[in-house]
Amino acid sequence: MSFISRQKNGLLCRFSTVIDTVSDYNMTDEEYIEMCAQKAREEAQETLKHSLRPFEEVKASFVPTNMSRDEFNRILRLMEKE
Structure with a gap:
């Protein structure tokens, strides 16, 4: 330190x-x-x-505590666009 x-x-x-x-x-x-x-x-x-970790781990790790599942799915769709 x-x-x-x-x-x-x-x-x-x-x-x-x-x-x-x-x-x-x-x-x-x-x-x-x-x-x-x-x-x-x-x-x-x-x-x-x-x-770096696999993107699938992002999906598997989600817990709807600080974000709704709907909001997560909306963002997920944006991230999965190519």
């Missing part, structure tokens, strides 16, 4: 609670945002590469 802090010079640093020291420093807001965006891209790519 880690946390972000604003340094006295206005830039950002990241303190790692795993290694108990600073892991990144003197980052601009934009550099920090880009670092987070890159991690999100990598995580999304890993999900697409290794964690």
Whole structure:
């Protein structure tokens, strides 16, 4: 885990609670945002590469607690269009 802090010079640093020291420093807001965006891209790519499940599982997993069956079926028809 880690946390972000604003340094006295206005830039950002990241303190790692795993290694108990600073892991990144003197980052601009934009550099920090880009670092987070890159991690999100990598995580999304890993999900697409290794964690996709069959579409049939979507249908089999539905429980009409937070959405009516009619609404689910309406959306399902939209998703099944080619």
